[in-house]
Amino acid sequence: MSVRVLYFGRLRETLGKAEDTVPIEASVRAIALWERLNGDIPLPEHTLVAVNLEYVKADAVVSDGDELAFFPPVTGG
């Protein structure tokens, strides 16, 4: 069981990576996966979180096969 984790924008540059694939043993909260993957870096304020292309809160539950994304406030248009 695993979750694909994507990073965009400034966050991608800060972390020096565009994605992770992380094994999980059971469903887990998004913020817990952030801490497992980037433990020394607190989730920056105003970071947006998406699971399977939908916005969620940072404490949303992520399951096997989900795609999780962390990114800064959006600046299109």
Next chain:
Amino acid sequence: MIELRSGDFNPYAELLNHQSRLAGNAYGATCSFVGTLRDFNEGVSVEGMYLEHYPGMTEKFLQRIVQEATERWPCEDILLIHRTGDISLNAAIVLIAVWSAHRGAAFDACRYIIEALKSRAPFWKRETLTGGSSRWVDKNTDGYCKQP
């Protein structure tokens, strides 16, 4: 029609071309918004921009926002083109055009789409500044003018 473009486009030619293919004459109002890359931001000269997006989620939210507009206002058609990648000065970043029977729906739907896009569609701008350094844009500004 909704489209992401990785290269330059002429928004006015796109609008005319799309309008020429509209069937019938049910529209009496066309409202368009064109966003282009200006040469300054927050007091600093800007020479170019890179526009990152989230493939899959960006398209999904553009589709959803346009769908929301059509559910709120009676629109004959909507065209939305948004750039990705490297953008040069004065180049179009986004085109929104709404055709409707009357101006109210055209104005309101066009305004709704650009404001919703700016707050929800996953794009991120990184500006190239004079001298070659770059910086990420932190957030979009409020689109509404303060009353004098």
